[in-house]
Amino acid sequence: MNSVYAQRRAALAQHLGPGAIAIIPTAPERQRNRDSDFLYRHDSYFYYLTGFTEPQAWLVLTGDGHSTLFCQPKDVEREIWDGFRLGPQAAIAALGVDSAWSLGELDTRLPRLLENHASVWYPFATHSGLAARVESWLAPVRARVRLGALCPTQQNDLCVPLDEMRLIKDAQEQDTMRRAAQISAGAHIRAMQRCAAMLRAGQEVHEYHLDAELLHEFRQHGSQYPAYGSIVAAGANACVLHYRADAAPIRSGELVLIDAGCELDGYASDITRTFPANGQFTGPQRALYELVLASHGAAVAATRPGNRFNDPHNAAVAVLAQGLLDLGLLDKNKHGSAQEVIASRAYFQFYMHRTGHWLGMDVHDCGSYVEPSEVGQISQRTDPLSGDTLVDRPSRILRAGMVLTIEPGLYVRPAPGVPEQFHHIGIRIEDDAILTTTGCELISAGVPVAPDEIEALMRG
Secondary structure, three states: OHHHHHHHHHHHHHHHOOOEEEEEEOOOOOEEEOOEEOOOOOOHHHHHHHOOOOOOOEEEEEOOOOEEEEEOOOOHHHHHHHOOOOHHHHHHHHHOOOEEEEHHHHHHHHHHHHOOOOEEEEOOOOOOOHHHHHHHHHHHHHHOHHHOOOOOOEEEEOHHHHHHHHHOOOHHHHHHHHHHHHHHHHHHHHHHHHHHHHHHOOOOOEHHHHHHHHHHHHHHOOOOEEOOOOEEEEHHHHHOOOOOOOOOEOOOOOEEEEEEOEEEOOEEOOEEEEEEOOOOOOHHHHHHHHHHHHHHHHHHHOOOOOOEOHHHHHHHHHHHHHHHHHOOOOOHHHHOOHHHHHHHOHHHHOOOOOOOOEOOOOOOOOOOOEOHHHOOOOEEEEOOOOOOEEEEOOEOEOOOOOEEEEOOEEEEOOOOOOOHHHOOEEEEOEEEEEEOOOOEEEOOOOOOOOHHHHHHHHHO
């Protein structure tokens, strides 16, 4: 296991080159209320390079590949209260770093480590106060210039090379993400079946009941925590994109939208399913659902190496635009053809988000959405809705090993001209996809999406 992190550190050091030094902190602990912290979660960049999950730790890496860890010292009394600490002495063998020191020595040792390097790298705009702290370590280095010391003259954003490294997932990362998606798929199935069973039994069902089912399944199979705050949205709540599981009742005849995924060993999953609370779609619900499902299929077909990141979105929008006209949510006499709906962005009333994002250690994972070799190719257009001038650059070329979500949806709020039968219906279908050499693998396919399969599942 250590070899994976050592290989990543070596690859990053090679990118940094001679004369460079990088500083990477883990995430801070955050107070929730008096005498109680939020459940701790490490920084993704730091974990990617170390596999170390304790708080209050720093990694320093030089361009020649030398790695230094600063961590909490062994402390028997504090370990009684807060749990085991690895400590600097054991860290060298356990983590494969070259040297390790107590956190208390960070401020005295960092200036000497920075000395005689030409450039210093650290993640920009990710840790509050980090830039100022780097400056405080550089000050004593500058004071030694008269003694022949060299002070770094360049500061660079470490996110840039690390984002590129993290964008392509290796086999081990892909396997972990498959397991996370499998656990999350089981959680969605559990929530669907519980919802229908409770309603059949005449019991009251609230959103928090289904949230509890998700959490149970996550932890039952070894997930450390949810990858993000689970969305369990009943009825009209499904039209709120970032709604959170709350106390609203779930009624027979409504749809329920669940957007939830677990985190497993530092890697996220992200699945959305929409289903009838009682296990039976109504006619209007099924019509809209089948439209979203068709757009989802078009996006999946466009998710293949050599295509662009925007291609799945464009494929989904083309299907949605035509379907909105066919179902009467958009007036053909007013909006014209599907191409005109796309050009005017009239579909935006019902579909206002993108069709996917990178997925990995973070649920909205790092990585540029612009093709690096084409970043200078700029085109401008006028947004037909806002009138703003938008700057476009060529979107990322998809490559094997990238992982992204595919998540088209429709959200119908009451508005003039919108058929009443579709009011308050929110639908999203989201899967996690690993790019392969020939297409993509839907690693979240363990939970059904076809309406007949969903109804059959909920009867079980």
